[in-house]
Amino acid sequence: MTKIIVVGGGAGGLELVTKLGRILGRKERAHVTLVDRKTSHLWKPLLHEVATGSLDEGVDAISYRAHAKNHFFDFQLGSIAGIDRKNKTIKLSAWHDEGDGELLMPERRLSYDILVMAIGSTSNDFNTEGVCENCIFLDSPEQARRFRNEMHNEFLKLNAKSGLGTVDIAIVGGGATGVELSAELHNAVNELQHYGFQDLDSSKLNVTLIEAGDRILPALPLRISGAAEQELTKLGVYVRTATKVVKAETNGLITKDGDKIPAQIMVWAAGIKAPDFMKDIAGLETNLINQLVVKSTLQTTRSDTIFVIGDCASYKQEDGSFIPPRAQAAHQMASHCCSNIIAKLNDRELKAYVYKDHGSLVSLSRFSTVGSLMGNLIHGSMMVEGRIARVVYLSLYRMHQVALHGFLKTGLIMLVNRINRVLRPSLKLH
Numbered sequence: 001m002t003k004i005i006v007v008g009g010g011a012g013g014l015e016l017v018t019k020l021g022r023i024l025g026r027k028e029r030a031h032v033t034l035v036d037r038k039t040s041h042l043w044k045p046l047l048h049e050v051a052t053g054s055l056d057e058g059v060d061a062i063s064y065r066a067h068a069k070n071h072f073f074d075f076q077l078g079s080i081a082g083i084d085r086k087n088k089t090i091k092l093s094a095w096h097d098e099g100d101g102e103l104l105m106p107e108r109r110l111s112y113d114i115l116v117m118a119i120g121s122t123s124n125d126f127n128t129e130g131v132c133e134n135c136i137f138l139d140s141p142e143q144a145r146r147f148r149n150e151m152h153n154e155f156l157k158l159n160a161k162s163g164l165g166t167v168d169i170a171i172v173g174g175g176a177t178g179v180e181l182s183a184e185l186h187n188a189v190n191e192l193q194h195y196g197f198q199d200l201d202s203s204k205l206n207v208t209l210i211e212a213g214d215r216i217l218p219a220l221p222l223r224i225s226g227a228a229e230q231e232l233t234k235l236g237v238y239v240r241t242a243t244k245v246v247k248a249e250t251n252g253l254i255t256k257d258g259d260k261i262p263a264q265i266m267v268w269a270a271g272i273k274a275p276d277f278m279k280d281i282a283g284l285e286t287n288l289i290n291q292l293v294v295k296s297t298l299q300t301t302r303s304d305t306i307f308v309i310g311d312c313a314s315y316k317q318e319d320g321s322f323i324p325p326r327a328q329a330a331h332q333m334a335s336h337c338c339s340n341i342i343a344k345l346n347d348r349e350l351k352a353y354v355y356k357d358h359g360s361l362v363s364l365s366r367f368s369t370v371g372s373l374m375g376n377l378i379h380g381s382m383m384v385e386g387r388i389a390r391v392v393y394l395s396l397y398r399m400h401q402v403a404l405h406g407f408l409k410t411g412l413i414m415l416v417n418r419i420n421r422v423l424r425p426s427l428k429l430h
Helices: 011-025 044-052 064-070 141-160 176-195 222-235 327-345 387-405 407-423
Strands: 002-007 030-036 074-077 080-084 089-092 103-105 108-111 114-117 167-172 205-210 238-240 245-249 252-255 260-262 265-268 303-308 359-364 368-374 381-385
Touching: 002 011, 011 030, 011 064, 011 327, 011 387, 030 064, 044 141, 044 176, 044 387, 064 074, 114 327, 141 167, 141 176, 141 265, 167 176, 167 252, 176 205, 176 222, 176 359, 222 238, 222 359, 303 327, 327 387, 387 407
Parallel strands: 002 030, 002 114, 030 074, 114 303, 167 205, 167 265, 205 238
Antiparallel strands: 080 089, 089 108, 245 252, 252 260, 359 368, 368 381
16 A cells, blocks of 8 residues: 655645545555644644734644544654655654653654655744844744743733833734734734733833835735735834844844844744755755755655645746745645645656745734735736735635535534634633
């Protein structure tokens, strides 16, 4: 039986292994295995809501083991430490208890006929001094929980002083993560007033959004980034563009011009890269940010049995541009990779993947949503904002859920979410 291993249970990886399990695993045409160093999945674009408490990750997270049981694939907990292309095996590191260091699982090797790398990305600090020690990287649920705990602690200290002083938060990176977090923070402050923080309001929160380029949301059209900046300014966010951070200290950031931006909490969201261990792994071709270089079929340039999808894939399109690290790209790659794997098993020709840009949307919490839509119904792009944009933004997550659960279960999940709005607090407070 063909052995297929997917490493990484992010948006693309989990969608792919779910499709392969349904199509191949169910009929025992292949043994499908997911490998991940976490026990559960959370859609990465939601991390800014987890960070502020607007979303309870305990409700929305998906258990890999439970999902594997329901969708006919196997799950292995572990971190990949190497790939042996000659013997077609991957090595998983030994697994120890985080508390006392007890060995839970020894080093293991898993054999494969087809391997898919879908390990996603991590934050790129560009070797900026002090960032690793003093900043929070909003790229995992653990980091999001860390931010939420520190934020709550600062609000508690402010409340103990009867509202004297401010909470200063600096966010480096004017991309979607930085922009959405900036808006979500002001929503959290408004909500916390209903839970015993009467002295807390937006005037007590100073959020500074720092972007090295000349505008925020540089990947989006100028009119959209301008609309987003205008909305953030209305909320009270101080947007600083053309500002490069060269050092992070315990109590603030130092800019290239020598200015100091004071902050009790600092978030680094200025760029991404594939994990460092990916650099030249198994002799495969990688780029400067450790992404694996792939052909149009999503196979690596040096091995046709290894596919790559999502943020860890470097795919140069015909126009010379690279596919952006977005959830919609991971979703499309998962579907295309599934089709190509099935074609490979049936000795059919593999097809080239073509990225379809359906536009981009940025959520400014409950205050607004802005973005552009692209598609067959319009020529070029169309700017959207307000309620319509919010509905479309939420539909992106629903598409991800449908890919994992199907329409019926996703409908039930939406119903449960409506009920939870009545039963649960509007913010996660613990």
